[in-house]
Amino acid sequence: MTCDLSRSxxxxxxxxxxxxxRAEEFERHLESCSQCIAQLGEQExxxxxxxxxxxxxxxxxxxxTKIKRQIASAEAESDDQWSWVPIWRWIAVSAAIVVLxxxxxxxxxxxxxxxxxxxxxxxxxVIDAHVRSLQPxxxxxxxxxxxxxxxxxxxxxxxxxxxVRDLAENGFPLVGGRLDVLNGRxxxxxxxxxxxxxxxxxxxxxxxxxxxxxxxxxxxxxxxIYSRAHGMEFCAxxxxxxxxxxxxxxxxxx
Amino acid sequence: MADVLESGERERFERLVMxxxxxxxxxxxxxLRSRADAEDVTQEAMVRAYRFxxxxxxxxxxxxxxQIVRNACYTWLEKNRAVDxxxxxxxxxxxxxxxxxPEAAAVAANERDHLMRALESLPPRSREVLVxxxxxxxSYKEIAAIASVPIGTVMSTLARARxxxxxxxxxxxxxxxxxxxxxxxxxxx
Ligand SMILES: [Zn+2]
Numbered sequence: 136m137t138c139d140l141s142r143s144x145x146x147x148x149x150x151x152x153x154x155x156x157r158a159e160e161f162e163r164h165l166e167s168c169s170q171c172i173a174q175l176g177e178q179e180x181x182x183x184x185x186x187x188x189x190x191x192x193x194x195x196x197x198x199x200t201k202i203k204r205q206i207a208s209a210e211a212e213s214d215d216q217w218s219w220v221p222i223w224r225w226i227a228v229s230a231a232i233v234v235l236x237x238x239x240x241x242x243x244x245x246x247x248x249x250x251x252x253x254x255x256x257x258x259x260x261v262i263d264a265h266v267r268s269l270q271p272x273x274x275x276x277x278x279x280x281x282x283x284x285x286x287x288x289x290x291x292x293x294x295x296x297x298x299v300r301d302l303a304e305n306g307f308p309l310v311g312g313r314l315d316v317l318n319g320r321x322x323x324x325x326x327x328x329x330x331x332x333x334x335x336x337x338x339x340x341x342x343x344x345x346x347x348x349x350x351x352x353x354x355x356x357x358x359x360i361y362s363r364a365h366g367m368e369f370c371a372x373x374x375x376x377x378x379x380x381x382x383x384x385x386x387x388x389x
Numbered sequence: 390m391a392d393v394l395e396s397g398e399r400e401r402f403e404r405l406v407m408x409x410x411x412x413x414x415x416x417x418x419x420x421l422r423s424r425a426d427a428e429d430v431t432q433e434a435m436v437r438a439y440r441f442x443x444x445x446x447x448x449x450x451x452x453x454x455x456q457i458v459r460n461a462c463y464t465w466l467e468k469n470r471a472v473d474x475x476x477x478x479x480x481x482x483x484x485x486x487x488x489x490x491p492e493a494a495a496v497a498a499n500e501r502d503h504l505m506r507a508l509e510s511l512p513p514r515s516r517e518v519l520v521x522x523x524x525x526x527x528s529y530k531e532i533a534a535i536a537s538v539p540i541g542t543v544m545s546t547l548a549r550a551r552x553x554x555x556x557x558x559x560x561x562x563x564x565x566x567x568x569x570x571x572x573x574x575x576x577x578x
Contacts (some may be wrong), residue, residue: 190504
């Protein structure tokens, strides 16, 4: 029989992560538990061998140069995307007074662009994922109106459990589910129907960072609602009305 | 004016984030079990980090970067080696994947190779917490942030990972001494 503490608290103790009270408690337990004493010894020697084995692998020489070069060229590329660049050039050959005004204006824009550029990156990924899903054959990885088929499908594919519910009674029949990638991580995409339209609801665990997706808005004819609840972040997107998206998000967060 | 802002941003990135490049590479190398793939993915992740850098509100730059590296690694694994995410390798699969090399015999008894193979045989979610804790020296709080898990589960995840590692090591002790193959790209330190 193994002492339960040897599989839990012992590790917090080993790592110096217990608060003083619990550490003291565990030390008292050690006085009478031979199993934990033995296990602590084993863990300490395992740690010692891991640390003396020089397993840490440093980046190859030259990687940092490659990264710097790619950042510089990525930067040049993203500058080209700003539509004001040609306008700026055009203005530059105009009257001096216009240039002064424009520079003052564009300087301000640039500062604003600092934040909205990142916002755009996150939002663009959501919109792209939605548009991609509407192409034939891309909507769902698991097509089912039954939440008991869709929910287990995500098992083992994600490190969290997305809230999957059929909401046909409320006018949002479940169509299916899909794995998608947003912001570099795999997320659950739940697909709902609304009259003849499809709604994608992306769900992922809260990252702890403030999200850069605005709470609501419209772009390219698509409407989105972004919100958080129960440790999850939700972004619903579709060409249906914002009111519909609100209703669906609220139902999912119940 | 725009250029001044931009070079300031890049300078800040090079000062705050670039020093953690080794951490990024080491983490990717252990998640992907290959130096060559880790180099590609680290580069991609660093560029991505730069793009998101304006969203970085200060604080633990290493944890922030490693979170991005981790996402890039899992995305890469899903695309290129999904089997890594779903299978718990037994050692025979693992040896095939690792390949063989002429120098292998000479260093097979080496403690480092022995531990390396054991660590690599763990599922990625066990492997990552061990690498973050034992090689990178991260606190539980940092591990929670990097691996996007609640801080309350870090201790139990680590406990399970260490238990697994112990099991693999005790199973393979005999064989390692007899000379098992090492991976080709294990590489120099
Ligand atoms: Zn005990």
